[in-house]
Amino acid sequence: MHYIPPADNGPELIYCDEFLLVVNKPAGLLSVPGRGDDKQDCLSARIQRDFPGALIVHRLDMATSGLLVFARGPEMQRRLSELFRDRIVTKRYVAVVAGQVQAEIGDVNLPIVADWPNRPLRKIDAALGKPSLTRYRVLTHDTGTTRLELEPVTGRTHQLRVHMKAIGHPILGDALYGDPASAPRLLLHALSLSFPHPKTHAPLNFVCGPAF
Numbered sequence: 001m002h003y004i005p006p007a008d009n010g011p012e013l014i015y016c017d018e019f020l021l022v023v024n025k026p027a028g029l030l031s032v033p034g035r036g037d038d039k040q041d042c043l044s045a046r047i048q049r050d051f052p053g054a055l056i057v058h059r060l061d062m063a064t065s066g067l068l069v070f071a072r073g074p075e076m077q078r079r080l081s082e083l084f085r086d087r088i089v090t091k092r093y094v095a096v097v098a099g100q101v102q103a104e105i106g107d108v109n110l111p112i113v114a115d116w117p118n119r120p121l122r123k124i125d126a127a128l129g130k131p132s133l134t135r136y137r138v139l140t141h142d143t144g145t146t147r148l149e150l151e152p153v154t155g156r157t158h159q160l161r162v163h164m165k166a167i168g169h170p171i172l173g174d175a176l177y178g179d180p181a182s183a184p185r186l187l188l189h190a191l192s193l194s195f196p197h198p199k200t201h202a203p204l205n206f207v208c209g210p211a212f
Helices: 043-050 074-085 159-166
Strands: 012-016 020-025 054-056 065-072 090-098 105-109 112-114 122-124 133-142 145-152 188-196 203-207
Touching: 012 203, 020 043, 043 054, 043 065, 054 074, 065 074, 074 188, 090 159, 105 159, 112 159, 122 159, 133 159, 145 159
Parallel strands: 065 188
Antiparallel strands: 012 020, 020 065, 054 065, 090 145, 090 188, 105 133, 112 122, 133 145, 188 203
């Protein structure tokens, strides 16, 4: 691996071989380009400068930090995308939420749908929402907050943020579903990824701790 992260808190390369890359995305950086000239700087553009042909496989919200996978070429992108689609990839996040979560472990099984009049927001909707399941585990309690490990079994847009709000414990720093003044950033980080290698099928396990 010959990669030097940008000096401006840019992406950190966690893993590299001829088939895939795993990158630690910093908070505040888009995963892919947005609309407008001011939204062209993104993780995929930065990675492609060093690794031409690298293709993003999944995304994180701009405000979320943590592990993202890139495929090296269309065939690997197809294989990796199938692993995510078929829920063969295990993903875990760390979040700091408002309040004291009492149950040490639990499930949030609430259907999510796009809130079209208030896009890009999502909301819980028992009639129209898609099935959405998040598992959580309490890591630590602090004064007025709880640190959780979150596992999104399904992969709905904003799922973790919507589910935490729905149970009365919004993630700190969440400008969409909580109080943006509660933290200097969204305290949500993609902590770990586990999946079989798309070429060799060897088990891969990546862990990258949060900066908060």
